[in-house]
Amino acid sequence: MELKDLKYFVTVYEANSFMRASISLATVQSNVSFRIRRLEEDLGATLFVRLRRGVKPTTKGDLFYRYAKDVLGKVEEARDMIKKPNAA
Amino acid sequence: MELKDLKYFVTVYEANSFMRASISLATVQSNVSFRIRRLEEDLGATLFVRLRRGVKPTTKGDLFYRYAKDVLGKVEEARDMIKKPNAA
DNA sequence: TAAAAATACTCCATAGGTATTTTAT
DNA sequence: ATAAAATACCTATGGAGTATTTTTA
Numbered sequence: 291m292e293l294k295d296l297k298y299f300v301t302v303y304e305a306n307s308f309m310r311a312s313i314s315l316a317t318v319q320s321n322v323s324f325r326i327r328r329l330e331e332d333l334g335a336t337l338f339v340r341l342r343r344g345v346k347p348t349t350k351g352d353l354f355y356r357y358a359k360d361v362l363g364k365v366e367e368a369r370d371m372i373k374k375p376n377a378a
Numbered sequence: 379m380e381l382k383d384l385k386y387f388v389t390v391y392e393a394n395s396f397m398r399a400s401i402s403l404a405t406v407q408s409n410v411s412f413r414i415r416r417l418e419e420d421l422g423a424t425l426f427v428r429l430r431r432g433v434k435p436t437t438k439g440d441l442f443y444r445y446a447k448d449v450l451g452k453v454e455e456a457r458d459m460i461k462k463p464n465a466a
Numbered sequence: 467t468a469a470a471a472a473t474a475c476t477c478c479a480t481a482g483g484t485a486t487t488t489t490a491t
Numbered sequence: 492a493t494a495a496a497a498t499a500c501c502t503a504t505g506g507a508g509t510a511t512t513t514t515t516a
Contacts, residue, residue, distance in 0.1 A: 291381060291453065292380055292381055292382075293379060293380055293381055294380075307495080307496095308495075308496060308497095309494090309495060309496080317482070317483085318482070318483055318484080319495080319496070319497095320482085320483075320484085320485095320496090320497080320498080320499095321481075321482060321483080322496095323496060323497060323498085324481085324482095324497090324498095325481095327497085333457065333460045334460070334461070335460050340489080340490080340495085340496060340497090341490075341491080341495090341496095342489085342490045342491040342493090342494075342495080343490095343491085343494065343495070344494095344495070344496090345495090345496085350460055353459060353460070354456060354459075354460060357452060357453075357455060357456035357459065358456070360452055361449055361452045361453055361456070364445060364448055364449045364452065365379065365445075365449055367445060368442060368445035368446070368449070369421065371441060371442075371445065372421045372422070372423050372438055372441070372442060373422070395470080395471095396470075396471060396472095397469085397470060397471080405507070405508085406507070406508055406509080407470080407471070407472095408471090408472080408473080408474095408507085408508075408509085408510095409506075409507060409508075410471095411470095411471060411472060411473085412472090412473095412506085412507095413506095415472085428470085428471060428472090428514075428515080429470090429471095429515075429516075430468090430469075430470080430514085430515050430516035431469065431470070431515095431516080432469090432470070432471090433470090433471085
């Protein structure tokens with residue numbers, strides 16, 4: 291699992307679409323598809339159900355979203371903390 | 379920044395040595411050196427002072443350690459949560 | 467001066483991008 | 492029928508390993 295996978299996941303979750311997410315992420319739909327699939331395989335769980343128009347998170351997808359946001363938030367916190375000149 | 383960088387950082391922090399960390403990480407010293415340096419550049423801060431024998435965390439290194447552990451811990455939590463069959 | 471980190475270099479795996487096919491309603 | 496996801500494919504980037512040089516207490 292990579293931080294980028296979490297970023298992709300969160301973007302897809304909020305867009306309910308691989309295609310729209312790919313635009314936000316300045317990449318291409320096939321990459322989003324690949325990374326989400328790989329993340330699902332890594333976790334051993336389906337995170338989205340694929341629908342006629344876009345995708346919809348599964349229950350596990352909903353749960354995972356909270357952790358993903360939390361992790362990405364913590365990383366930003368760490369960055370901000372390091373940036374502060376008085377932080378050393 | 380990648381999760382692997384955080385893992386490398388934490389291992390170095392706990393080993394006080396790039397070389398010993400490389401063994402724990404089943405890789406090679408040059409990779410550890412490279413990833414730590416890149417992480418430092420990414421953050422714009424030195425995380426370790428290089429000593430005659432091994433390394434020693436800077437004040438920012440000490441602070442960053444807490445976040446790194448926290449992030450890696452949260453990722454493990456997420457994995458465990460997803461693994462639970464009743465989590466969906 | 468010696469143990470350990472940094473650097474230079476090579477090779478291969480894989481990430482990203484293009485084009486096409488498959489799926490689901 | 493059609494919009495969107497999956498797949499196949501190619502190329503280029505960069506991650507892992509090897510060998511060597513540089514650093515520092």
